Amino acid sequence: MASMLALQRENPFTYTYRLAPAGKSFGGGAGALSWVVDSALVYQIFPDRFYRLNLENDVDAASLNDFYDGGGATLYEAWDAPPTIRGFKGGTLDGITAKLDYLSSIGVDVLYLCPVTQSAANHRYHPNDYFKVDDMLGGDDALKTLVDAAHDRGMRVVLDAVYNHTGRGFFAFQSLLENGEQSPYADWYFLGEETSKLTGEPKKVKPFPVRAYPDESAGEVANFRCWWNIPELPTLNFECEAVQEHLLAASEHFLQDTFKVDGYRLDYPIDIPRDFWAAFREACHATFRDTHPSKNEVPWLVGEVFGLCPDWLGKDGAFDGTMNYALGSNLLGLAIQPSADGLPEELEAIGGEYSIKPMGVEEFAVNVQSYMMAYDRAGVAGEESITTTAHFTNMNLLGSHDTPRVLTIADGDGEAVRLAMSLMFTFPGAPMVFSGDEVGVDGGRDPAMRKGFPWHAQETWDMQTLEHVRNLSALRKDVEALRRGGFQRIEVNGAKSAYAFMRMLDVDENGIVKADGSAVVVVNADGADACDVNVTLPEKCTAARGVDIRYGSETQAASIQGDDSKTVRIDRVAQRSIAVVTLK
CATH class of the missing domain: 3.90.400 (Oligo-1,6-glucosidase; domain 2)
Known part of the structure; x- marks a missing residue:
């Protein structure tokens, strides 16, 4: 890494990796996972903590709530009390269904649910039954209702699957x-x-x-x-054939007609033999194609694999993407600015697997270059490879149910959170937000980060961050290049705190980028001042005829300059913010 950093300082743009657009790397179209590539916002929900029906009427005290027809009842924690390791707050799948309008309003088009099957734990990562939806969450009927209602709104639903181990009640x-x-x-x-x-x-x-x-x-x-x-x-012992058969049947179960979910996130899969995951992928694809209306789609299979792990992706590796902590650590690293007292302990987000180290633009650029190259073993622009597609089907994230809240990782700095989110929504891959992060929920390590969503206290919501997420998801929906465009760092002059990249939609067989339809993103990581910058388009790029401002400050200005029409002038890029322009 040190030698690459030295080269970067000598000539930052000589060693610039180019990622081909999705249209190229998917062989002419986004193909069977186009619904993932085109997603604007993946939203993770911890069902017990999202919404309990009639919550607003009983939030101030624990209450008895029937959860099955036999008249049985359970005592829940007060919704606004600090969460505990063992306590339940009573969120349900019907509660999620009741809030789909809210989720639609912020641009969610994929729901990712933490486990929903029968379990003795509030998080349900201790599976006691792989085929039955937990009665406390509403049972099978509640999941079917939720999936149907989500599909009616154009949303997809991805479930968490835990196959390493069972609970003691299995x-x-x-x-x-x-x-x-x-x-x-x-x-x-x-x-x-x-x-x-x-x-x-x-x-x-x-x-x-x-x-x-x-x-x-x-x-x-x-x-x-x-x-x-x-x-x-x-x-579980995967040398036992009956174990594998049971789990493969469970994976098919929720993809079939009764539920028709759209994919799985696989909990810590690296301890399970690769041949099982190959069989899992084959079974999921076959079942999905049999039961879903569009025969040209496949389910999204995401592995919780840390670090840079291209060998786990594609047909040979079983998964379509990872929970992309590798990217998230760099996005937060650029956005966070340490105080004079140093960095908070929470920056060791979940230990060595996901730790955050504040960094400047140069180090960020090198890390992004290494990240991009790792997922393309071919390393050739426009050449189809199983890992090139992973850039567009990784689940990008900043935090999750396993990490301290993003706001806590950022030491309460909302601007840092919003800058990291801006980067996440404009990089290749499907951006994921853990429920509550969009309204400024805080909390440290488990169980503190698993608070109940503050429906009862909307006066506490961070409305600036909520609107920010809504605007970013709308931007991603509106600008095709931010979903399907390739990626290349481009030269930017005018501020040392600036970093710029291009999301290009079309690259011909000679490697010439078509300016029309491409997007340019400029990041100003400085916490003090706005900046004016000149961005130079790649040498192998057609001339730009004009520019449209798609995202930025109210006083943003942009124009095409230079005799060759390959310089984009962007004025007043706000501090700790981004500007996005599209080219004509």
């Missing part, structure tokens, strides 16, 4: 507890392993009776393999 694990050595499911798990809390090393021990609830105060540990050594999460 039927196969319960059989082990009830039947011991005579259970027919003994090969579904790794029994007879005890992992030392001191060394992390496993050792062989007696497998029965299964210690599902070890007495930690007495020094006991589980005698079976569990994910991250958490006894609540017994690890």
Whole structure:
């Protein structure tokens, strides 16, 4: 990285990677995942914390709420109380359906739901039944109603799937507890392993009776393999064919006619053998094509894989995109400006897997170059490759249910959040916002970041950020180049704090960029001053005949200059903001 940074300082535009437009990298069209490429806003929802029907009437106190017809009831936490690890707040799928108008109003066109199947945990990452929607969320009928209502509004629905492990309430694990050595499911798990809390090393021990609830105060540990050594999460054995068959059937279940969901986000898939994911991809594609009206589409399959991981993507890697923390860390790194007291501890967002390091424009440029090149093994503009498409089908994000809130990561700096969002919406890939970030919800590590959405306290909403998200999603919908355009850094003069890139819609077989329809984005990372800049279009680019301002300050001005009509003058790019112009 240091040598590349040195080259960048010597001549910042000699080593500029060019990403081909989606129309090129998808072989002439965005193809089977065009609905992902063209998405304006993916919206992540933690169902228990989004909306409880009649919430406004009982938010100030925990209340009894029936959740099934038999008259049973559950005691929920007060909606506005600090969230706890074990507590439930009672959000439901019907609650999400009730708020679809709000979601439409901010431009959401893909809903990504944290797990909805039966579980003993409020987050439902401890699956007890892979086929049944949790009764507390409203059951199967509520999910079907939500998906149908979302589809009627032109929205897609993506579910979270957790296949590494089950909960202790899963039927196969319960059989082990009830039947011991005579259970027919003994090969579904790794029994007879005890992992030392001191060394992390496993050792062989007696497998029965299964210690599902070890007495930690007495020094006991589980005698079976569990994910991250958490006894609540017994690890599944993928060498067992029946395990794979069960999970493949579950993945097909929610894609079929009853529900017709549009894809999956796969929870931490790297511990599962690659051959399972190949079978998973094949099963999902076949089921989706059988049950969806458009036979030319496929489901969006997103893996929670950290770092730069092109080998996990495409036909050979099983997934269409990743939860793109690799990009998010750089977008936040450019946007955040450390105070005199240094950086908050929360910048270690979820540990080494996603940590934020403030950086200047030069370092940001180099990191973006490395990121872009990593996802195109061919590295040739216009050449179709399975990884080029990933730039357009990655799930770009700044925060999620696993990280502190973006506002907390930014140490309460709303301007930093809005700048990072501006970058995310204008880079290639599907931008994702975790519910509540658009209205300024804060919160540190788990469980603090999983607050109830503040429907009851709209006077606390950050209306500036809400309007910002609404404007950015509208911009992305209106400007095709921001969805399907290629990417190339371009030269910008006038301010050291400026960074500029081009999203080009058309590149011919000789590598000539067509200016018409392309977009130019200028970023002013300076926290103090607006700037006037001259942006130079690539050498291999047709002349621009004119320019339209699509996004910027009220006093923004832009014009085409130079004898060759390849200089774009943009005046008054606001501090810590962006300007977007389209070329004619």
